[in-house]
Amino acid sequence: MLKIYEEKRNNIKDEVLFMGNSVIEALEISLQTLKSDDISALKDIDLSVKKLSNKSNQIDNLIVTALALYSPEAKDLREMISYLKITNELIRAAANVKGFVKIFRKAFSEDLNTNTILEFTIPLHKSSLLALRTSMSMIEETNEKHTEEKYHRVIVEESKANDLYAIVEKNILKLISKNLELSKEYFDILSSLRRLERTADRASSIASLALFAQVGGDIIQS
């Protein structure tokens, strides 16, 4: 492949990684905030879905141009198609993270049973973050075996996130049944955590796409 294509390809990859890092960074800060029990600090998280959407459009147009001008084939083609879909997944992940931060911050208060909420929220958050971080690192991976290992790690984290959400849901429903006056706040907390769990789903989809790019096979997007 021509050097000029390599440059464009690397540029596209860097832009996708930049998008991913923006979402990962927001998740890292929010996790830190939960761990330090300083929920009000969630307001400092600056994650603009609009800006990421603009970035996604910019990347998608770069990809269309690369496809039109350089007719990439095999792995190069798989990579381009994956990036095209990964940008979409990252927008959805960013919307979930932003939704989690916004709703959780508003709903969380000392009136709620914070210990019960945070007991499984923090592990759920960790799993979502780890899933996304690992899936994005697959984009830079050049070793097929490592790519597959990372893919399985993402699937495990996604599964953990699902299970942890189910536990949190069960616990919160119990709390609601005991204190119906706070049911709206508890449901909002659940809604925010659902978004966190969905972030892990998006990470799983990104991992599938990155696996397709590196190893091949059929394209799968969950």
Added chain:
Amino acid sequence: MVEGKIRMSKDNKVKVKVEKLNLWYGENHALHGISTDIYENKITALIGPSGCGKSTFLRCLNRMNDLISSVKIEGEIIIDRKNIYDKDVDEVSVRKRVGMVFQQPNPFPKSIYDNVAYAPIKHGIVSKGKECDELVETSLRKSGLWNEVKDKLNQPGTSLSGGQQQRLCIARTIAIKPEVILMDEPTSALDPISTEKIEALMLELKKDYTIIVVTHNMQQAARVADYTAFFHLGKLVEYDETETIFVNPSNKKTEDYITGRFG
């Protein structure tokens, strides 16, 4: 996009300005009022179906069509503010400024060294000896061939592979220090690896030269050209940045051609 007109680029310097160029082969009107600017240090690809006039147009740019007695040309081709068809312009001096690489590699039946040195010595650009040796080395380096031939400069040019022969022809062209290089399907006789080497070379050469290439390979135009001109039935149908031509062409004929619906 209006036929025969182009979108002007503010950022690029015009190297070749073509004004209302018409060409006839006897009674056959082969080029119809072509007006366009070709930009310095850019690669411009000419694409279109067989017989559309792209090679005819290319050959106008260094007065190669003067060699055909039935050809009649009207209009102007201005290179650096001088019409190359003015009566006081010598066609040999034009061909020195506007070099050409052909479809089939055509090295002289001489050594690799002499293939490169012959024209510069004839034109008085260098004299034999160290000066000439340096020019040969520089030209072969620029054409990406030096490392492959430096130990066999006295061997015949024809002993090289097809791809190497074509790069030798490019070295021969740049040895006379042209400003513009015309390439008429320079890779159509080459395998994919040699083609990629020539394309990479073109991208390097555009730093120093203005390159105009005729190609039937649309992917090649897409890969290497900064600007692409689509010809059809002797008319310049559309001329724009390559990205625009291949992603958002303005003219339906262009779109139909590049998507393989005709031609």
